[in-house]
Amino acid sequence: MTLSIWRYAHLALAILSSAFLIILSITGVILAVDAINEKSPAYKVDNFENLTLAQVIPTLRENYFEILEIKVDHNDFVTIDAMDENGNSFQAYINPSTGKKLGEIVPKSDFINWITSLHRSLFLKETGRAIVGVVSFLLLLISISGLILVIKRQQGIKNFFTKVNKDSFSQYFHVVTGRWLLIPIFIIALTGTFIFLARLEPLIGKPTEVEHQIKENLPAKELKEIEFFQNTKLSKVEKIEFPFIPDDEAEPFIVHLRKKTVTINQVNGSIISESIHPYSAIVEKFNIDLHTGRTNVIWAAILGIASLNILFFIWSGFVITIKRTRTKIGKNKYTANQAEIVLLVGSENGSTLGFANKIHAQFLANGQKSYMAQMNQYEVYPNAKNIIILTSTYGLGDAPTNAKKFEELVIKNPQKNNISFSVIGFGSIAYSEFCGYAIKVDQLLAKQAWATRLLELKTINDKSPEEFTNWVNAWNEITEIQLASTPALYAGKAPRLKNIKVEKVTKTSTEDATFKVIFDSKIKYQSGDLLAIYPAHDHRERLYSIGKVDSKMQLIVKLHEFGLGSQFLHNLSENTTIKARIVKNKAFHFPKKASKVIMIANGTGIAPFLGMIDENKNKIETYLYTGLRFNNHISKEYQNFAQKQIQNKQLNEFHFAFSREENRQYVMDLVKRDDDFFAQTLKNGGIIMICGALAMQHDIEKVLEEICQSHLNQSFNDFKTNGQFLTDCY
Numbered sequence: 212m213t214l215s216i217w218r219y220a221h222l223a224l225a226i227l228s229s230a231f232l233i234i235l236s237i238t239g240v241i242l243a244v245d246a247i248n249e250k251s252p253a254y255k256v257d258n259f260e261n262l263t264l265a266q267v268i269p270t271l272r273e274n275y276f277e278i279l280e281i282k283v284d285h286n287d288f289v290t291i292d293a294m295d296e297n298g299n300s301f302q303a304y305i306n307p308s309t310g311k312k313l314g315e316i317v318p319k320s321d322f323i324n325w326i327t328s329l330h331r332s333l334f335l336k337e338t339g340r341a342i343v344g345v346v347s348f349l350l351l352l353i354s355i356s357g358l359i360l361v362i363k364r365q366q367g368i369k370n371f372f373t374k375v376n377k378d379s380f381s382q383y384f385h386v387v388t389g390r391w392l393l394i395p396i397f398i399i400a401l402t403g404t405f406i407f408l409a410r411l412e413p414l415i416g417k418p419t420e421v422e423h424q425i426k427e428n429l430p431a432k433e434l435k436e437i438e439f440f441q442n443t444k445l446s447k448v449e450k451i452e453f454p455f456i457p458d459d460e461a462e463p464f465i466v467h468l469r470k471k472t473v474t475i476n477q478v479n480g481s482i483i484s485e486s487i488h489p490y491s492a493i494v495e496k497f498n499i500d501l502h503t504g505r506t507n508v509i510w511a512a513i514l515g516i517a518s519l520n521i522l523f524f525i526w527s528g529f530v531i532t533i534k535r536t537r538t539k540i541g542k543n544k545y546t547a548n549q550a551e552i553v554l555l556v557g558s559e560n561g562s563t564l565g566f567a568n569k570i571h572a573q574f575l576a577n578g579q580k581s582y583m584a585q586m587n588q589y590e591v592y593p594n595a596k597n598i599i600i601l602t603s604t605y606g607l608g609d610a611p612t613n614a615k616k617f618e619e620l621v622i623k624n625p626q627k628n629n630i631s632f633s634v635i636g637f638g639s640i641a642y643s644e645f646c647g648y649a650i651k652v653d654q655l656l657a658k659q660a661w662a663t664r665l666l667e668l669k670t671i672n673d674k675s676p677e678e679f680t681n682w683v684n685a686w687n688e689i690t691e692i693q694l695a696s697t698p699a700l701y702a703g704k705a706p707r708l709k710n711i712k713v714e715k716v717t718k719t720s721t722e723d724a725t726f727k728v729i730f731d732s733k734i735k736y737q738s739g740d741l742l743a744i745y746p747a748h749d750h751r752e753r754l755y756s757i758g759k760v761d762s763k764m765q766l767i768v769k770l771h772e773f774g775l776g777s778q779f780l781h782n783l784s785e786n787t788t789i790k791a792r793i794v795k796n797k798a799f800h801f802p803k804k805a806s807k808v809i810m811i812a813n814g815t816g817i818a819p820f821l822g823m824i825d826e827n828k829n830k831i832e833t834y835l836y837t838g839l840r841f842n843n844h845i846s847k848e849y850q851n852f853a854q855k856q857i858q859n860k861q862l863n864e865f866h867f868a869f870s871r872e873e874n875r876q877y878v879m880d881l882v883k884r885d886d887d888f889f890a891q892t893l894k895n896g897g898i899i900m901i902c903g904a905l906a907m908q909h910d911i912e913k914v915l916e917e918i919c920q921s922h923l924n925q926s927f928n929d930f931k932t933n934g935q936f937l938t939d940c941y
């Protein structure tokens with residue numbers, strides 16, 4: 212049978228029974244705790260297993276005036292129901308070997324009685340019992356289908372307990388705890404079903420009565436001499452009814468054992484009759500013991516944990532199902548016939564579809580006729596120029612469920628035009644066949660006469676947005692249709708946006724079109740973090756480095772004529788709010804401890820450093836090197852700020868280079884000039900931070916390499932790997 216039939220059966224049964232299962236599991240946990248509690252105080256005596264009735268009955272007779280009965284409960288505690296000399300009846304726990312009273316019998320609390328009744332019959336008497344019986348049976352079927360799903364997932368029964376790869380929290384724990392708790396849950400379900408069945412009239416057997424021949428004139432015996440008492444252990448007894456009047460032959464002892472009830476002549480000790488319990492009654496008791504854990508603390512604890520876990524199964528099972536429904540594809544704007552870009556998705560749990568959705572939305576926003584379908588819906592696309600396949604892998608290099616028919620369909624429906632194809636595989640290196648199915652699909656398409664490879668197969672481990680942007684970059688390089696290459700955009704969860712208030716947008720400097728935006732916001736962030744804004748009010752985000760100055764969020768932005776982000780920021784009105792989010796950039800936070808920090812920036816890359824200097828309350832020795840084009844009002848403002856911070860002792864020195872002024876200078880010229888200082892700083896464990904253009908970073912790294920080689924006879928790489936070089940360049 213296919214995986215999906217088992218999966219649907221498992222799900223349908225769970226949906227059908229979940230409301231009742233929730234009630235039964237919660238009450239089950241409470242009853243399990245009660246079963247454990249019941250065992251303390253412990254009234255079981257040490258030699259209980261060895262005591263015979265020949266020892267117990269005479270002792271009790273000596274100690275008590277008139278005994279009605281004694282009972283041995285499932286905890287092996289013995290209780291007595293007797294009368295004292297004054298004719299007052301009493302019940303108590305006793306020590307069966309000495310007859311001593313051990314404690315009062317405390318009745319179950321109203322709460323426990325209420326819970327027990329809810330658990331047994333949902334307060335609906337016989338109807339409720341029937342519902343509970345049916346739900347137990349459904350739970351039995353759920354555990355069987357669950358067992359089969361685990362076996363299938365683990366590729367056979369022999370791998371049942373081998374490692375489960377962590378795909379998502381809910382899935383991982385559903386499978387892992389499922390493996391361990393399947394047996395107790397199976398037993399709970401099976402015994403629960405039997406307890407219900409055992410109450411059905413036709414299944415209840417009748418006891419077998421055995422009358423013994425009564426021998427006349429047998430000699431009288433003392434109680435301790437009666438053979439039956441000598442041969443019967445107290446531990447096998449459930450109840451003994453004592454004769455009303457001692458020494459009267461007409462008044463027998465009635466001993467209730469697990470398997471039978473025996474009537475004994477109290478004078479001569481002969482067995483008068485035996486009533487052998489039907490098999491169903493014995494099984495029922497055993498079932499109740501197993502179902503309630505009342506005879507064993509450890510088993511009661513296991514049942515409690517298993518019951519609790521049923522709640523967890525219900526929760527995680529539904530999370531998995533909801534995730535799975537995410538593999539459904541929404542309505543397309545264009546038909547398969549109109550489509551120029553076709554995105555085909557193979558996804559079991561929806562994450563691959565998430566990636567596909569994001570590029571589909573961008574294609575549509577760029578005016579492309581993009582069409583998305585499941586791989587199982589493959590057909591002929593008369594106008595397609597590009598087919599992009601995004602598929603995950605399951606089993607041992609197998610297709611996800613919605614791609615199972617793909618191979619057959621590709622062979623059956625050859626395309627009529629030449630179409631470029633590109634395959635992106637989603638998988639996990641934890642599996643031996645990493646992206647095995649994507650590899651198969653890539654090879655299959657390569658063999659089709661109509662297909663031309665656009666890009667090499669790209670495999671992506673563990674849904675990595677970074678690895679996905681490698682494919683995006685490769686796509687952007689060879690096609691006209693540009694896709695966003697910010698990894699954060701492709702990260703799993705849709706980001707939660709916050710409202711932040713615009714406090715001020717400064718005028719742009721005439722020479723290099725730079726301006727400052729100040730936000731007033733209570734969101735948590737730190738200088739060096741990034742602010743993600745959504746200028747097109749869609750999912751495409753632009754990131755800006757943040758400086759926290761005077762407790763305000765400050766961005767320094769260069770206005771680009773066609774820059775969506777910079778134009779958006781530039782046009783903001785004061786006292787309005789925008790939707791944005793913080794992208795934590797831990798790798799670029801100001802060090803909490805360092806012997807020395809050197810900051811290198813060019814252009815707007817100075818933004819986070821202004822904040823870091825302002826926040827340098829520990830007065831770590833800090834040096835700022837900045838490269839700008841012009842020495843204008845903006846650079847003057849930076850210099851004034853730096854001067855003030857030197858007075859505060861939050862900055863030690865600052866150096867500016869201007870590339871469009873007299874004596875053209877770049878920031879790397881300043882580094883070269885202070886080569887000895889840079890070498891010593893690195894040697895002494897100091898940290899260099901760099902923010903600005905990627906090209907500047909390359910140049911600076913080259914200069915630092917030369918400095919390290921000539922001054923320290925060492926490679927700059929050593930300091931990089933040592934975490935002494937922090938970068939945030941774009």
Ligand SMILES: Cc1cc2nc3c(=O)[nH]c(=O)nc-3n(C[C@H](O)[C@H](O)[C@H](O)COP(=O)(O)O)c2cc1C
Nearest residue numbers: 558559560561562563603604608638639642645646
């Ligand atoms: C039961 C199971 C089996 C898997 N088998 C493989 C495999 O053989 N090879 C592989 O590369 N990834 C395997 N994976 C990992 C998935 O392909 C990967 O997590 C993928 O990103 C899931 O995408 P989806 O959410 O779109 O289905 C397996 C995952 C699970 C849960």
